[in-house]
Amino acid sequence: MKKIGQKIYLGIIMAFLYLPIFYLIAYSFNDGKTSVWKGFTLKWYTALFNDAQIMGSLKNTLIIAVLASLIATVLGTAAAIGIYNFKGGVRTAIQNVSNIPIINPEIVTGVSLMLLFTFAGVMMGFEMGFWTVLLAHIGFCTPYVILSVTPRLRQMDSSLYEAALDLGCSPAQAFFKVVLHELMPGILSGLLISFTYSLDDFVITYFTRGSRFQTLPIQIYTMTHQRINPKANALSALMFVIVIAILIISNFASIRKSKEATR
Amino acid sequence: MKSKRPAIPYLGWMLVFTIVPLIMVVYYAFTDKQGHFSLEAFSNASVYSEVFLYSLFIALISTLICLLLGYPLAYSISRCSERAQKMIIMFLMVPMWMNFLLRIYAWVLILQNYGPLDMLLNLFGIDVTLIGNSGAVIVGMVYEFLPFMILPLHTVMSKIDNSLIEAAQDLGCNGAYVFRKVIFPLSVPGIISGVTMVFVPTASTFLVAQYLGGTQFMIGDVIERVFQSDHNTGSAIAVVLLVVILGFLVFMNRFGDKEAVN
Numbered sequence: 001m002k003k004i005g006q007k008i009y010l011g012i013i014m015a016f017l018y019l020p021i022f023y024l025i026a027y028s029f030n031d032g033k034t035s036v037w038k039g040f041t042l043k044w045y046t047a048l049f050n051d052a053q054i055m056g057s058l059k060n061t062l063i064i065a066v067l068a069s070l071i072a073t074v075l076g077t078a079a080a081i082g083i084y085n086f087k088g089g090v091r092t093a094i095q096n097v098s099n100i101p102i103i104n105p106e107i108v109t110g111v112s113l114m115l116l117f118t119f120a121g122v123m124m125g126f127e128m129g130f131w132t133v134l135l136a137h138i139g140f141c142t143p144y145v146i147l148s149v150t151p152r153l154r155q156m157d158s159s160l161y162e163a164a165l166d167l168g169c170s171p172a173q174a175f176f177k178v179v180l181h182e183l184m185p186g187i188l189s190g191l192l193i194s195f196t197y198s199l200d201d202f203v204i205t206y207f208t209r210g211s212r213f214q215t216l217p218i219q220i221y222t223m224t225h226q227r228i229n230p231k232a233n234a235l236s237a238l239m240f241v242i243v244i245a246i247l248i249i250s251n252f253a254s255i256r257k258s259k260e261a262t263r
Numbered sequence: 264m265k266s267k268r269p270a271i272p273y274l275g276w277m278l279v280f281t282i283v284p285l286i287m288v289v290y291y292a293f294t295d296k297q298g299h300f301s302l303e304a305f306s307n308a309s310v311y312s313e314v315f316l317y318s319l320f321i322a323l324i325s326t327l328i329c330l331l332l333g334y335p336l337a338y339s340i341s342r343c344s345e346r347a348q349k350m351i352i353m354f355l356m357v358p359m360w361m362n363f364l365l366r367i368y369a370w371v372l373i374l375q376n377y378g379p380l381d382m383l384l385n386l387f388g389i390d391v392t393l394i395g396n397s398g399a400v401i402v403g404m405v406y407e408f409l410p411f412m413i414l415p416l417h418t419v420m421s422k423i424d425n426s427l428i429e430a431a432q433d434l435g436c437n438g439a440y441v442f443r444k445v446i447f448p449l450s451v452p453g454i455i456s457g458v459t460m461v462f463v464p465t466a467s468t469f470l471v472a473q474y475l476g477g478t479q480f481m482i483g484d485v486i487e488r489v490f491q492s493d494h495n496t497g498s499a500i501a502v503v504l505l506v507v508i509l510g511f512l513v514f515m516n517r518f519g520d521k522e523a524v525n
Binding site: 006009010013014016017018020021023024027034035075076078079081082083085086094097098100101103104105106107108109111112113114115116119135136138139142146196200202203206207216217220221224225226228232235236239240243244247251 | 265266267268269270271272273274276277279280281282283284285287288291332335336339340351353354355357358360361362363364365366368369370371372373375377378379382406409410463464466467468469470473474483486487490494497498501504505508512
């Protein structure tokens with residue numbers, strides 16, 4: 001009896017989480033702009049793909065996400081190794097400062113960077129745009145890389161590195177062949193977190209993008225702020241399908257991996 | 264491998280992109296337009312103290328609702344088989360990967376006048392405006408942040424050893440007593456991180472109120488608006504927000520430490 005109650009409760013919460021998304025998707029096929037159903041259509045999808053602004057901002061989002069996550073991963077992995085070699089209070093202090101972008105309310109990070117970039121822009125004669133957004137994204141991604149690499153460092157046996165040296169590796173070889181290999185799961189999850197956070201960021205981008213540079217979340221804001229726009233519904237449907245596809249693929253990959261492991 | 268040098272680029276980075284910007288916010292907050300020391304910005308900011316309290320109130324209510332909804336769910340998930348737990352957690356995370364504005368926009372469509380919920384209630388002869396009030400903002404916040412409450416709660420609860428619960432039962436505890444003496448104390452770290460993860464973003468978020476709250480803005484919206492014309496007052500509000508959030512984090516940490524000692 002208790003079990004059934006728990007299942008019903010789980011069902012209610014899942015319905016609460018998913019029904020709004022399904023509603024959004026259903027109305028991407030509606031041949032009208034209001035909540036009155038006027039028949040099935042795919043015109044919002046064609047409109048979406050033919051919208052040069054949306055496609056351009058999608059391209060910008062992807063470029064920023066790829067560059068920001070790659071740079072943050074390199075910067076953060078190096079930083080994690082270096083910080084690990086500091087001792088005691090200094091290390092804690094550095095880690096605390098490093099975590100500021102995570103703890104700080106996003107809006108405060110956003111306006112603080114805006115102040116910096118406007119000030120530097122006046123001094124050095126540039127305007128906010130692609131580069132300032134990229135810098136801002138690297139800034140909020142790197143702490144997550146450090147947070148995911150540091151535990152791997154702690155788990156790693158430092159004699160592995162020394163063994164590689166004894167066996168004739170140069171320090172560089174030992175680093176790339178042994179250390180990096182050991183840290184790889186942490187580095188990859190840092191890269192993945194950075195990529196998804198960068199893709200999805202609205203607040204910090206909003207304050208550092210200047211007047212012209214557009215990313216997809218900014219475009220979504222322009223599309224949905226104080227208006228109804230079925231193209232946004234079509235976009236939600238596509239995003240939902242992509243998320244589900246990634247999940248299924250990664251699930252299959254992990255099932256295959258665990259099967260291979262048991263073999 | 265023993266070198267501190269790899270950290271140097273990032274140390275420089277933190278100086279330029281974390282510390283200097285924060286110092287600039289504080290500097291702007293304590294100066295006037297001519298750059299002289301002044302508390303004018305804070306007295307200008309005091310106009311928004313009501314909005315500030317309103318934001319904290321919304322954040323508090325939303326956090327409480329998330330806790331009340333999320334706690335029993337996290338517990339019942341943590342008692343499922345490992346496979347089922349993985350599945351359920353995955354399904355809880357999918358909505359988090361959708362853009363947050365689209366999720367809020369979904370609620371605009373649902374709650375709008377002549378929207379599905381409005382029509383449904385009209386059938387029963389109930390005629391209320393669902394959008395443009397605090398209730399709609401709270402619904403949006405709970406929708407947005409409920410997974411952030413459930414996930415840390417689940418992480419902590421799934422580590423509670425079943426044999427501890429059984430031992431308590433064997434020693435004669437009834438259900439409520441087991442909960443009060445075993446499950447609840449062990450879940451406190453999860454409550455603390457869940458409450459933190461929901462309260463901080465709800466208190467400081469912007470746009471949710473603009474989408475769902477009608478004319479009643481929250482402090483994040485105010486910061487954005489004010490910053491467009493007046494960096495000094497905007498910075499002052501940001502500093503106050505930052506101090507309140509930091510105070511909250513320190514308070515939650517203390518609370519956690521105390522519980523851990525007990």
